[in-house]
Amino acid sequence: xxxxxxxxxxxxxxxxxxxxxxxxxxxxxxxxxxxxxxxxxxxxxxxxxxxxxxxxxxxxxxxxxxxxxxxxxxxxxxxxxxxxxxxxxxxxxxxxxxxxxxxxxxxxxxxxxxxxxxxxxxxxxxxxxxxxxxxxxxxxxxxxxxxxxxxxxxxxxxxxxxxxxxxxxxxxxxxxxxxxx
Numbered sequence: 001x002x003x004x005x006x007x008x009x010x011x012x013x014x015x016x017x018x019x020x021x022x023x024x025x026x027x028x029x030x031x032x033x034x035x036x037x038x039x040x041x042x043x044x045x046x047x048x049x050x051x052x053x054x055x056x057x058x059x060x061x062x063x064x065x066x067x068x069x070x071x072x073x074x075x076x077x078x079x080x081x082x083x084x085x086x087x088x089x090x091x092x093x094x095x096x097x098x099x100x101x102x103x104x105x106x107x108x109x110x111x112x113x114x115x116x117x118x119x120x121x122x123x124x125x126x127x128x129x130x131x132x133x134x135x136x137x138x139x140x141x142x143x144x145x146x147x148x149x150x151x152x153x154x155x156x157x158x159x160x161x162x163x164x165x166x167x168x169x170x171x172x173x174x175x176x177x178x179x180x181x
Contacts, residue, residue, distance in 0.1 A: 007089040010096070014068050023066040027176055031058055032073055039078045047157040051078075052123055053164035055095050057172045059102040060109055060116075067102070071095030087134045094130035098123040113169065117162040124158025 031054060038050035051074060059067035075091035076084075102109060102119060109116045128150050136143050 007092060011072055011092075014065065014072060017065050018069050021063070021065050023062050027062070028058075028066055028069060031176065032070055032077065035070055035074045036078045036081070039074065040081050042160075043082060045156075047124070047128070047153045048160040049157075050160075050164040050168060052095070052098060052127060052157065052161050053120060053168055054172075055099060056102050056116075056120060056123060056161070056165065057169060059099045060106060061173065061177045064099055064103040067099040068096055071099055087131060090131045090134040091127075093133075094127040097126050097130050101126065113166065116165055116169070120161030120165040121158040124156070124161050125154045128154035128157055 035051045035054040038054065042049045055067050055070050055074070058070055072092050074095070075088040079085075079088045101123070105115070105119065109119060129147060132143070132146050132150055135146060139146055
């Protein structure tokens with residue numbers, strides 16, 4: 001219950017903050033569609049999806065607030081297609097952790113594709129560990145075992161992030177990041 005309240009307060013604050021951003025809503029809507037459809041297309045391969053890469057690139061080029069809005073709505077909308085449950089809140093929190101880390105390291109990540117790929121790899125583990133917290137109350141003392149058992153899935157997520165970041169970055173910039181003049 002406490003986690004739900006924290007998530008609701010975070011979502012309210014995020015939406016209030018988004019009203020003051022300059023990111024065009026049309027671009028954010030297109031990115032939301034790409035992230036949700038990308039998640040749906042790769043559903044047959046556990047933890048392999050372009051969604052985290054799209055959210056990371058959004059944080060890199062459009063800022064924390066825009067990426068956090070994607071982090072809020074992607075699990076809700078994809079949950080309507082794939083199934084929804086209490087884990088959706090933890091997916092939001094997991095992506096907010098990733099978005100925050102990308103935003104903190106933005107100057108370095110803009111200069112180096114290698115560091116961005118490494119961040120994608122690390123983000124697979126951060127996202128996985130954060131979503132595993134959803135099961136902490138149910139599992140209790142076996143939480144460490146859950147983290148160990150999830151390592152192959154988190155690794156698959158991290159490697160797919162690395163791949164999608166390297167493949168999608170140039171296309172993302174060409175399509176969504178428009179320069180004035």
